[in-house]
Amino acid sequence: MTLPLRIGLLGLGPVGSAVARAILDKREVLERRSGAPLELRRVLVQRRGLPRTVDESLLCFDAEEILGDPEIDLVVELLPGEEPAYEYIVRALSAGKHVVTGNKEVMAKHGPDILQLAAEKGVDISFEASVGGGIPVIGPFKLDLLANRIHRVRAIINGTTNYILTQMATHGSAFSDALAEAQALGYAEADPSKDVDGIDAMYKLTILGSLAFHLRVRPEDIYTEGITGLAPADFRYARELGYAIKLLAIGEEEDGAVALRVHPALLPESHMLAKVDGVFNAVAVEGDLVGPILFHGRGAGGGPTSSAVVADIIDLAQRSAAGPTRVHPPLFEDTYAIRRMDDVRTGYYLRMLVQDRPGVFAQITRALGDAEISLASVIQKENVLLGEPAAEYAEVVLMTHRTREATMQSALRIIAALPVVYRIGSLIRVESE
């Protein structure tokens, strides 16, 4: 008879509740698939007296009742934010317990240390739920794609912002209106900054980039820009040019260096990522053998995320039951350097309001030409709006070929300072197929 896997659960929010419900309601089938009995021993909650999905007798209010219980084999950590989650994970691993976590912030900030601690203690830490909800993305990088040299990862990994961008593209909504709608539907939090400023996507890219490139990626290695500066006009022009606008998390290897960045980007409409709408997530990967592949699904919510958490539990149960586990090759190969954002080469979309008189366009293109930036396309619109000085302005939209970020930024400063340029509307990077 196989020994049961005794589980302590930290947190009973939407994901924790869905995990507890799955373990309790699907016990028979999950145990058959695990090859071992699964026993939910104790659940840490913050407050007494709330209606709960698990029996009152399982609840505890002090983490020590789980972390200090020698009979608990596995700690499932599903708390929000960095602390006390990080502390609890370290204590659990130090006590020789396996850990399953869905905590992207902890894994992004402390992943390498946590993995090393787990290795030293001979226990496992799994974190499939930390990126992409129930979409298998960590698993594929840890095994299925291991034969590949990964060239590029591009992902839509924040459902809140993808919902907002879809509303702006479909209905021409302003950012603030689309955000308010997302908040009303429960897709965005009251303080939406972690989502709309790209922080959530940046944490997830830290994890994805580490796995894809076998590299120690830290949050500060990632250039991060949110979606608050996008205007309805950008979506109209993008469509005219055959592009969608998405908040992308991008990791890209070239000449031995990896660039990692989160920012809004124009993406050709024919690309599968451009077709990912609403709260859906998708991760597109390009490998030397496999070519381009894409994973698509719901990236958040109790159900989808619990699917990943319970899969990690089953995986652990299967391996614990068999005795010694598999060989874990070193996760980090440290083959690559990190490329700074200044040195990234990409195309640019530039929208600005300029004085509507002869010679203006020549001044702008000269500034670009001087920096050796070549134009891919130009849209010029008569503009009915009058600026603050009583004059007529025209909206000009340019798309450039690939150039260095630093080169583009310095050309932009020169253009912005031209007396004929009234205002820079937006600068958005352009991704190719």
Added chain:
Amino acid sequence: MTLPLRIGLLGLGPVGSAVARAILDKREVLERRSGAPLELRRVLVQRRGLPRTVDESLLCFDAEEILGDPEIDLVVELLPGEEPAYEYIVRALSAGKHVVTGNKEVMAKHGPDILQLAAEKGVDISFEASVGGGIPVIGPFKLDLLANRIHRVRAIINGTTNYILTQMATHGSAFSDALAEAQALGYAEADPSKDVDGIDAMYKLTILGSLAFHLRVRPEDIYTEGITGLAPADFRYARELGYAIKLLAIGEEEDGAVALRVHPALLPESHMLAKVDGVFNAVAVEGDLVGPILFHGRGAGGGPTSSAVVADIIDLAQRSAAGPTRVHPPLFEDTYAIRRMDDVRTGYYLRMLVQDRPGVFAQITRALGDAEISLASVIQKENVLLGEPAAEYAEVVLMTHRTREATMQSALRIIAALPVVYRIGSLIRVESE
């Protein structure tokens, strides 16, 4: 020092060559990720004197030199068709060797027996490459999605037919022209019947269905219909109605029974599967926890398929190096019955040529009404073509709501026998979101 994994390779076609090249060219990184040295010991080929990707000294021409060599731990089987591949796999497993195969026909026809033999012998058989090339699909079903009850799998798993259908949809080509083009490009074989008749997709659905529903699926359990009957007109009408036409492999659970079928289907243009074009494959899965997810990528070719084969090799190396392997829970739970095609309920698209005179339409709708089949939409076109008897004909296209297959087929026989109906053009099933 870990013992090397000694590999015998059966077959050096496009996939076998790509696998051999990966093992030889990427040795250092693959060994680091495997946790064990990988040694390509011997390669079975059919003929002498051809230019090869591996050193002449590795080649052999008699399978016994691999299957009978006690020093070979792992046999990688990449031969075309059922025999002698099946025989070799059985001999390898019986001799206590692990097997990695990409052979969908063998796995579809003999999967349960092979899995049982491997279990009896205490060795592993892996077959990620048998479906979807390098797209991880077997792995997700064997682990990542294991917490779910799977409701439905719908897949585009034959690149040849998806290329042909994309050409027909995009350029209005006739089937024969699109097929000839696919053949010229190397996407279709000289004898294309296994692809265009749906046989290849059916083998793959046998494997996917077994994994998704934990059920012993046999090829004869699957209703199979190819794409040879589709006409350019069907693609025009489908688009008018907001649908794409795809060859789908579908497995669907309802009320404790699973229906499995391969046939062309109308699919709403908004569905992610409708956006899968050219030789690409995609597998869409719906689970009770994870909701809808989709995997997309190249489903064939040496590179992508070798990505899956080498991942299976790394997996095996990691586990062999650790000693005892994980617990393999029983693959088959046999919870479900198989639902016969007659009892499947779906929508239908029906195109026919009828006499262009009053009362004709009433006769057709009466036949449908008598069978309690309700109409979802109707298109009627004046037709310039004259039939063989000198008369004017009109093309009528109907879409029905969901009804039983047997009911629809018997109504169709009644309609086809009506004197006013000149010819049934096509009957295509309709999938919902």
